[in-house]
Amino acid sequence: METINQLIELFPFAVMGSIIAGIICGFIGVFVVSQRVVFFGASLTQAAIAGVAFSFLHLIDLESFAASLFNITITEDSIFHHLEPTFFSLLFASAAVLIFTKAQYHKSLTQDSVLGIIFVVSIAARIMLIQKSPVAEVSEIESILKGDILFIGQREFYTMLVILAVIISVFSIFQKQLKFVVFDPESADAHGINSKFWLLVFYLVVGMGISLTTRFVGDVFTFAYLIIPSSIGVILGKRVLSVFVIAVIVGAVVPPAAIYFAFIFDFSSGPAAVIGVFILFLIVLGMKRVSFH
Amino acid sequence: MADREIISFSDVTIGYGKTKILEELNFSVYENDFIGIVGPNGAGKSTLLKTLLGSLKPLRGVVKKESLIFGYVPQRDLVQPLLPYTVYDVVMMGRYSLLGLFNNPGKEDKRIVEESLDNAGICDLKNYHYSSLSGGQRQRTLIARALAVEPNILILDEPTNGMDTPSHYSLLALIERLHKEKQLTILLVSHLLSDVANYVQKILLMEKYFFQFGNISEILSEDNLRKTYSSEFSVSTYNGEFIITSKKR
Numbered sequence: 384m385e386t387i388n389q390l391i392e393l394f395p396f397a398v399m400g401s402i403i404a405g406i407i408c409g410f411i412g413v414f415v416v417s418q419r420v421v422f423f424g425a426s427l428t429q430a431a432i433a434g435v436a437f438s439f440l441h442l443i444d445l446e447s448f449a450a451s452l453f454n455i456t457i458t459e460d461s462i463f464h465h466l467e468p469t470f471f472s473l474l475f476a477s478a479a480v481l482i483f484t485k486a487q488y489h490k491s492l493t494q495d496s497v498l499g500i501i502f503v504v505s506i507a508a509r510i511m512l513i514q515k516s517p518v519a520e521v522s523e524i525e526s527i528l529k530g531d532i533l534f535i536g537q538r539e540f541y542t543m544l545v546i547l548a549v550i551i552s553v554f555s556i557f558q559k560q561l562k563f564v565v566f567d568p569e570s571a572d573a574h575g576i577n578s579k580f581w582l583l584v585f586y587l588v589v590g591m592g593i594s595l596t597t598r599f600v601g602d603v604f605t606f607a608y609l610i611i612p613s614s615i616g617v618i619l620g621k622r623v624l625s626v627f628v629i630a631v632i633v634g635a636v637v638p639p640a641a642i643y644f645a646f647i648f649d650f651s652s653g654p655a656a657v658i659g660v661f662i663l664f665l666i667v668l669g670m671k672r673v674s675f676h
Numbered sequence: 677m678a679d680r681e682i683i684s685f686s687d688v689t690i691g692y693g694k695t696k697i698l699e700e701l702n703f704s705v706y707e708n709d710f711i712g713i714v715g716p717n718g719a720g721k722s723t724l725l726k727t728l729l730g731s732l733k734p735l736r737g738v739v740k741k742e743s744l745i746f747g748y749v750p751q752r753d754l755v756q757p758l759l760p761y762t763v764y765d766v767v768m769m770g771r772y773s774l775l776g777l778f779n780n781p782g783k784e785d786k787r788i789v790e791e792s793l794d795n796a797g798i799c800d801l802k803n804y805h806y807s808s809l810s811g812g813q814r815q816r817t818l819i820a821r822a823l824a825v826e827p828n829i830l831i832l833d834e835p836t837n838g839m840d841t842p843s844h845y846s847l848l849a850l851i852e853r854l855h856k857e858k859q860l861t862i863l864l865v866s867h868l869l870s871d872v873a874n875y876v877q878k879i880l881l882m883e884k885y886f887f888q889f890g891n892i893s894e895i896l897s898e899d900n901l902r903k904t905y906s907s908e909f910s911v912s913t914y915n916g917e918f919i920i921t922s923k924k925r
Contacts, residue, residue, distance in 0.1 A: 417758045559772040559780075566769065567755045570818075573729045573748030574825060575773040623759050 390646050400535030401638035401656065403543045404600045408608030409616075409634025411550060411589045413627050416613040417565055422498040423483065423586075424593060424609040427476050428602035429505035431594035434475030436512035438467035469542070469598055476594030479505070480586045488579070532600050532642065532652045539599045546595050553588045561585060562623075600653065607657040608634055611664050618671055637663060679706040682744060682828065682861065683728065688737035690720060690727045696735060697723050698882065703889040705829075705863070710855045712872030712892075713865045715882040716905055721865045724882070725833060728863075747827030749818045751834050757807060763817050764802040767792055770824030789824050795858070796820035797850065812843030816850065823854070829861045830854065836871055848875055869901070873918040892918075 391398060415424050446466050479501045486497040535543075554561060560581045563571040568578035597605045612633035613626070620626030638656045645655035683705040691697040697720035705711065713721050726732035727739060729746055747770070770792065771785040781789075793799045796816040801809065806817060815835055822830055832851065836844045852875050855862050866872050872879065879895045881888040883904045888895050896918060901909040908923035 413759075419758065556778065559769075559775065562761075562765070563769045563772050565759075566757050566761060566766070567750060569754060570748050570750050570769075570821070571773075572731050573746055573750075573831070574770065617758060620760055623761060623765065626759055 386647060387643065390643060394533050394535075394642075396537055396540040397533045397535045397652070398639050398642060400540045400543060400599065401532045401642055401652075402635045403540065403547055404532070404535075404596045404604065405608055405612070405634030405636075405638045405656075406631050407543065407547050407550060407592050407596050407634075408605055409612035409630035409632075410547075410554070410627065411592045412609040412611075412613035412634075413616060413630050414554070414561070414565070414585060414589055415609050416617060420494060420498070421610055422495065422502070423589075424606050426483075426498045426502040426505065427479055427590055427593040428597045428605050429502050429509070430479035431472040431476045431597040432602060433505040433509040433512065434472035434594065435468045435598060436509045436516070437475065438471040439516040440512060441467070441517070443467070469595065472594045472598045473591060475505070476590040477587060480583075480590040484579070484583045484586055532604065532638065532656065535599055542595065543599060546592055550588055550592050553584070557581070557584070604638075604653045604656055607660060608638075611657075611660045612637075615664055615667050618667055633660065633663065679708050681705070682707055682742045684738075684740045686738045686740070688727070688739055689735040690723050690732070691735050692723070692732075697884060698887055699736075699885070701737070701887060703880065705861065707828075708855075708859050708861055709878060710852075710862045710876045711864070711878045711880060712876035713863060713880045713882065714869050714872055714904070715867065717867055719867075719883045719904075721867075721882065722833065725831060725863075725865060729831070742828075744828045745825055747822030747825045747830045749815070749822045749830070749832040749835060751837060752811060752814050752818065753837070755806075755814070755818065761806045762802065763793070763798060763804050763806055763809070763820075764789065766806050766817050767802075767820045767824050770821040774825065788826065789820075792820040792823040795823055795854065810843070811839050812847060815839070815843075815847055819850065819854075827860070829863065831863045831865070833865045834867065835864070836866065836868065844871075851875070869920055873920060896920075 412424070415421060444467075482501060483494075483497055486492050487494050560571075560576055563574075563576050564578040564581045564585075568582065571578045571581075593605060593609070612630040615633050616626040616628075616630035619629050637660045641656035641659035642652045644650070644659070645652040681704050685701045685703050688701040689696055689699045690701065701724075713724065715721055723732065727734050729748065730741075767789050768781060768785070771781055771789065775781065775785070790799070793802055796819050798813060798816045798820060801813060801817070804813075806814065809817065819830075819832070819835075822832075830851075835851070836847055839847065848871065851862060851864065854860050862876075864872055864876060873892065873896060876892060878890060879888075879892045881895055881900055881904045883906075886903050888900050888904075896911055898909055898911050901907075901911065901920070910921050910923050912919045
């Protein structure tokens with residue numbers, strides 16, 4: 384109990400933030416896994432990081448622009464503070480989504496190749512951008528780029544809360560379109576639901592979720608929590624709703640528990656959260672095999 | 677009184693981009709028609725369907741349609757869901773396009789879904805997972821979903837592909853029953869001539885750069901089949917049914 388109190392005292396927003404990040408990834412992960420585009424998550428996390436790296440070049444001063452636009456002074460607490468990294472990670476992720484959705488209808492290209500291209504080009508762009516960055520050491524920038532659960536502050540926490548609200552709202556309000564285009568895009572088109580448009584909308588919302596969680600909690604955490612909780616949901620869920628509920632519960636419960644153990648055994652919290660959810664995945668898989676036999 | 681013309685193709689060229697697949701298509705679909713669209717793989721049947729549904733624009737010519745509601749049954753193999761949708765969930769999707777952007781299914785939608793399940797003969801399967809069904813049951817589910825739209829025209833794309841013989845004929849019998857009892861206009865696409873020859877009234881034979889359309893007794897000739905399949909067939913009738921066999925046997 385003393386450790387938990389100490390943890391909450393030292394990193395109050397990290398614990399709550401990890402829960403929100405896990406819920407976001409678990410929720411949108413069901414969409415990613417059911418669309419069979421797992422590599423989409425990996426590619427988008429890299430595109431988002433390339434966006435953050437681009438922001439370090441300070442080619443466009445968005446904070447000053449926002450300050451003059453709203454006639455305000457930007458302080459450390461302002462939502463516009465550190466606007467560029469967030470904005471450019473979103474911009475790069477959205478550009479990657481547009482390239483992916485446009486190219487996947489090209490007859491001679493597979494989804495895998497398009498995502499592979501986005502993935503590798505994003506990494507190459509990140510390396511080149513960091514080399515030209517005027518800010519500090521490369522290794523230092525790399526660690527900033529990749530985010531960390533323990534660095535989640537009040538601003539990051541509330542930003543993620545807003546993202547979660549937006550994602551759940553879009554997916555709930557347009558669940559009919561989502562269900563149909565994910566299940567059978569060709570028939571959705573024939574029945575008057577424009578599958579290309581709706582898939583673009585859902586991919587953009589998912590892209591927003593991935594880019595911002597990557598910015599705050601890192602690419603490894605984001606990618607792992609996109610795939611593993613939703614896979615557990617698919618293994619255990621008997622209804623579509625229960626798949627979502629299981630994925631969200633796993634995403635919410637495992638990260639704070641992992642932070643606790645990481646704190647006790649002095650591990651990095653992000654990788655500990657990934658290993659924690661992987662152990663749970665193995666347990667579920669084992670139990671399912673036992674119950675099957 | 678003659679049936680109403682509901683679709684007409686006038687000098688239509690179909691294809692993708694600059695690639696023409698078929699040129700100068702001229703034919704009409706009338707209310708309560710039962711038409712088989714037949715041709716070998718790659719003949720352009722799917723392209724013709726997409727043009728008909730409006731998801732592909734004709735490269736040339738005019739496709740006139742009344743304000744029709746299409747019930748579309750895709751190729752079963754293209755629908756492989758990872759999520760545990762029930763048969764009821766899948767059939768309810770048929771109502772989605774009619775509900776508007778923000779509305780949820782109401783009592784009337786649920787009644788229509790139940791009726792569609794009944795018409796497709798799968799009421800007892802409504803709580804089963806779609807992915808746990810056999811090929812024939814999946815196909816009936818997709819037909820029920822198309823019926824839930826309350827369509828003017830039912831379009832089926834290769835509905836009997838990869839089915840065992842009993843399921844195959846039972847499905848064709850279901851389609852025939854829907855045509856007769858519900859007075860549905862039906863377009864049945866197949867690469868299997870035997871599938872359609874004894875069920876449809878009219879046939880559209882197609883191969884790249886070759887196209888014939890008309891009543892089945894006029895079109896189903898050895899000459900037309902040779903042009904379509906580049907192979908020799910003999911066509912005969914027994915007890916009023918067409919028997920089509922390869923001359924190579």
